[in-house]
Amino acid sequence: MSGPAIDPSRYRHRDVVPIRRALVSVSDKHGLVELAGALADAGVEIVSTGSTANVIRTAGYSVLEVGEVTGYPESLDGRVRTLHPTIHSGLLADLRLESHEAQLAEQGIAPFELVVSNLYPFVETVASGAVGDAVIEQIDIGGPAMVRASAKNHANVAIVTSPADYPQVVKALTLGGTTLAQRQRLAAKAFAHTAAYDAAVAAWFAANVGLTADPDALPDRLLVTAGKRADLRYGENAHQRAGLYPSEGGAGIAQAEQLNGKEMSYNNYVDADAAVRAAYDFATPAIAIIKHANPCGIATADDIAAAHAAAHACDPVSAYGGVIASNRTITAAAAESIAPIFTEVVVAPDFEPEALAILTAKKNLRVLRLPDGFARTSLELKQLSGGWLVQDADQRFTPFADWTLVAGPAADEATAADLEFAWRASRAVKSNGILLASGGASVGVGMGQVNRVDSCRLAVERAGDRAAGSVAASDAFFPFADGAQILLDAGVRAIVQPGGSIRDEEVIAAARAAGATMYFTGERHFFH
Structure with missing residues (x-):
């Protein structure tokens, strides 16, 4: 099946599109009231759904419920809200075409120039430990349909999927509308947003339902979704670009909270991950000191300070400028053991307040706290030219x-x-x-x-x-x-x-x- 044939001569050029009507339906309510206020002040008609409409109305701004537009009430516990021709015609009408403009007029449908939508919190729900129907109900249907329709029709509609982009919408209101280049960029982000969402849903099904006849088999399709959290100064070497892309729903070194020090480098992250991997191979208190992804020293002891002293003693020369990982909270005694030694990164599940004060006194020392629920992944990926290798993580030790x-x-x-x-x-x-x-x-x-x-x-x-x-x-x-x-x-x-x-x-x-x-x-x- 394919779409209709395209005749370029039929299309009228549109660059700046004034925002007169907006469809707003979001799960993430951050910045919603401020955005609604800017839209209202600019005379934009706001159409909304459910809890989003309630927030806007409570803030004192006029809002039309979707049911008032469609003549059809929200139904099936909110499963059906925006899935209606009146809404989607307003999203998909290509007003560069006279025929589309005429059809809207004939049917009495007003177009949308702005859609603000982010999807149900599926990833967050899975991360919370929810199972079964509680997860299934967070699979958004109407949201992705709105986002994809608007992104496809970016020649006429600006689609915003992140509160981080609200400021540019507010600015566009003062400049007479959104530009084509702006709408193209927003559309690209929107398609990435829905792709990541669908990949997260598929990954959950693969892990919890199974896509192969053999439950012990590797998945038939590799699904990797990760959004950029930070641009790093450079990669392994100064001429290489680098960035940090934490996995959706991950709880590892990529999600660690930096409490102190210079910004993390590519090599810092590689060594920190290797150090955590080594320290967490032990059930007893353990320290791993890593340099260039290899251990300078690893030790276990009854307390973490003694473990650090023993690990450092293995190779003090190489430990200079190394990365230290602990599988226990860093105590004040451990911090006192670490502080005199030039170290790039210290990473641990937590830090005693006194320990944190000792370590943060060294302004350049990077201090990372692992996320709650830290967990190593069960599968490991290695990129090679043209694809990926996947294997079970090596976490088995014969007793x-x-x-x-x-x-x-x-x-x-x-x-x-x-x-x-x-x-x-x-x-x-x-x-x-x-x-x-x-x-x-x-x-x-x-x-x-x-x-x-x-x-x-x-x-x-x-x-x-x-x-x-x-x-x-x-x-x-x-x-x-x-x-x-x-x-x-x-x-x-x-x-x-x-x-x-x-x-x-x-x-x-x-x-x-x-x-x-x-x-x-x-x-x-x-x-x-």
Whole structure:
């Protein structure tokens, strides 16, 4: 099916369109009274619906209910309000065409030059934890129809979907009307608004009803909706543009509240996300210090101040200018531990008042508070040329009880705790990843090397004397015994790794010869 054939010679040019009649129906009432006052002062006839009309009328401004225009009352608990030919003819009439103008006159219908509409709070309702019919009732029907009709007919109608655009409407009233360029920009925003809304609805159905026969399958269609919250100074480098686009309904680092410091950069956000990802891998109080998306130190402890001290001790040189994430409220003691160290960002679920006073005394230190209900996404996206890769987020850790002892004596309680810590912490290390740990803290990290031998050397070098007596985790199996041998020669007493190499027996033999303990987990934690 296609629309009617277009004859360009039929169209009369319209640039500035005076605003004489406006249809106003909004869920978000911010700025509504002020806008209604400006419209009324300019002599604009206001047509409205339900609660929007009540707000305008209560403020003392004249308003026509939609039912007075259509002769048909709102019905079905408000499900049917604006879905009427009298309304949509006024929205869709293209007054560049004499025939449309004549039809309106014949039918006694007045056109609209302005529509102000934002949609039911579907995303907010889902975010509140609502389910079932409570969510379904927030699927707007009439609103998107009005918005799309007006946006299509932007040659004649200005469509406003955000209170942020009310000031330009007020200004247009003083300038004789809206311009074509202005209406085009507003139409583009309107179509983006309805597209994001529909995507949110579709995503909810996919998650709660399912679009595939297999409930465990990935969705058949990837739906990503995000509005720009901020332009960043630049991207990874000064010549790259960058912006922050929080996902609709998200509750992660993109929605964090900045409490102090310079504006966040692209790299700050990347490192803050990596730090939060690492800290929240632990149920106990944990600190992760990240630089260039790799850990300088990770530690757990009974309190968050001790965790920070232990994490910082792993690699104080690299921690300079790093990003710190905590999975607990930052205490005054933790803030005192952090404050003397040059740090770019501190992010946590909350901050004690005294801690906040200590940290905000450093005017350039960026302090971020995670949103209420912080949650990591269950799916991860990675862009590649021409499309996207999607995978389940790596949030599974095989417990110690399910590991297989393949060499040496069984770990005692303290060693087992360190091995479990090292195994979880190793997931935050870019592959090939090796992490040495002792006492619930990393003591040496080897990351991002193109072979595991170099990662082992780097981890041992950074640990120094602390390598002796530590435990080690490898994010993937040792393809040869040489990497494991570097760890054993440095005095590592226990190693955890996935296993699965064709040369596993050689690696196991090296551990046995050194009298070291080795466990296989049967899972790996690559991180690229």
